[in-house]
Amino acid sequence: MAFSERVSRLKSSLIREILAAAQRPEVMSFAGGLPAEAMLPKVEWADMPVSMGQYGMSEGEPALREALAAEARALSVPCEANQVLVVSGSQQTLDLAAKLYIDKGTEILLEAPTYLAALQIFQLFGADCITVPQEVDGPDLTQLRVRLEKHKPAFIYLIPTFQNPSAVRYSEAKRDAVAALLDEFEVTLIEDEPYRELTFDSDNATPIVSRLKRASWIYTGTVSKTLLPGLRVGFLIASADLFPHLLKLKQSADLHTNRAGQWQALQWIGTDKFQHHLSELRDFYRVRRDAFQTALEAHFSDLADWSVPQGGLFFWLKLKQPLDTRTLLNAALAADVAFMPGEPFFPEPDNNLGYVRLNFSHIDPARLDEGLKRLAAVVSHAQAAQAA
């Protein structure tokens, strides 16, 4: 069987296996990044035109592109509708970017930790992943400059607003500094913002792409965290030099994004109804975040350190006594608890032991305390065994 060389880098996806295990109804899952079922809005389809059933444009629906460009401009992203490409969920942006930039051995720059599925597809295409350490307010700027001086990455991939998995939100100062560095070294920025709207305070720092003066850029977002992930509707907005290539790659990937989902997204984006829904969503998740923090304090104060996330869907815990958290999975699942080990979020997992990502949006509040109690017991037990 002669597969491509690429396939040798196709990892068995740990998260797929965990999520499959978490399907059992008795499992208390902190593993995925799923919206709460209760907050999926009821949507109407009766008014969708029959013409949405026909083939559409690879670029996406014109009215949706206009609406997305208007939203982006409101965040100071300098763009027109003709720079907007509707994609089949923002995961597809990563696929298109990988195709555009990555040959085997191409250097790219990532936060450490970074989004697992981004790491997987960049590595599938053969990227050589250079990393910059994450601090509480964004990347270590000294290290970022060192990397940029030493390497010539094809792009840098950043999630500056409620990063997955670390929940870090870059400060205004770091956003400006990162933009200045990327302009200085003329490195393309891919800025991924699925969580921007899920904010629990009034801070509203604009995207880094809006601060660039010279560097090329791709800004990507989705309705998966704010409306319905099942629609598979996301978008990218790209600087004019990149857009034509991304459009052709989109066309060859799947012709165009499903039009029913695009039509539905258009019924919401930019409307008062959507603002009202987002407001309810933020209130709902803020309450869940607070309850999670209370339960964490009860069960993990002696075991881990963490910051309280100001947005997004995750807590990111650093164990006080590091161990390979992948080794905890079987014991956790045996106790009907699922979580995401932190190691796979790093290009070099074995050098970054002892982190855990916990989703707070999807767990049934009635089972939250019991779930974290059991997980804490699994950690304690393993640490005691390690110490023995």
Place this chain on the structure above:
Amino acid sequence: MAFSERVSRLKSSLIREILAAAQRPEVMSFAGGLPAEAMLPKVEWADMPVSMGQYGMSEGEPALREALAAEARALSVPCEANQVLVVSGSQQTLDLAAKLYIDKGTEILLEAPTYLAALQIFQLFGADCITVPQEVDGPDLTQLRVRLEKHKPAFIYLIPTFQNPSAVRYSEAKRDAVAALLDEFEVTLIEDEPYRELTFDSDNATPIVSRLKRASWIYTGTVSKTLLPGLRVGFLIASADLFPHLLKLKQSADLHTNRAGQWQALQWIGTDKFQHHLSELRDFYRVRRDAFQTALEAHFSDLADWSVPQGGLFFWLKLKQPLDTRTLLNAALAADVAFMPGEPFFPEPDNNLGYVRLNFSHIDPARLDEGLKRLAAVVSHAQAAQAA
């Protein structure tokens, strides 16, 4: 700007440009492969469960996978639901297959001519395209054997039922012979069948994958030609050795196919309502095919040779006096007529001049005769100029 090496092979898509030009309402277009608007069925959404808005499984909806497996088994394709992967239109199957098999310089085997968008993505990934000539009842078997003896292609890509663009349907004998050859040389078959249901006679030859005994295979189809292309729902069914790799590649491409489209497809596939719709569709397209044949005979008898297609959406004309039909595009568009030059359907366009693909499903019948008359005038004029 450092793009991937791959991007140097990203062609400007002729078909995109033609289809964009064909958007002008005054243009009579024979260019695309669009279903007739009048035959897009009215679909209901009111009963779709809210849960379809949540993230779904990368494999696709379990009930849809069961239904698709049952349909395939009825065509003698030996499969279970766990071999079915729902994809974002069958174009995505080509993307996944390219990722699975193609490195730069990987040899693959194709019909000449073959589906333009398949050729584009296989070439994008760097394939070295070996071809086998198409005859009226399928590939030249002698040449196929020669190719298989001389090369070791990663796969062969075939569209045996109403091929795009040639409209060829493989005979029973050639289906058996191709299967035997692929078993003998153990070459993986990718069989693409978007047009199977659009048949105008009672012939119903089973897929080639159902005739294989040893070779690995991927069978792919779509609801785009039978239900609604805007849903972007297709499927692949793969031999058990290939499925796990394709599933991981699907997950990294776009997580999963949109669930609204999957749910809608499930309301139709395997139902009496769908059979009734397909029957109406076949009757409708048969009438259009017949009208097209009449108009072709009136205007192209002296200019070209062709076979009457027994299914699918296209006539494939061979000009009696070959010329590069790409050079006719501007004159045709100036006369408000769009068509697809045949050359881009061959890996070596310049060695295969003088073919034209004409879509008969989408043109307004009232404009059919005028459109073909104008196109014939463009061809005649160019041939006269060439002869002069």
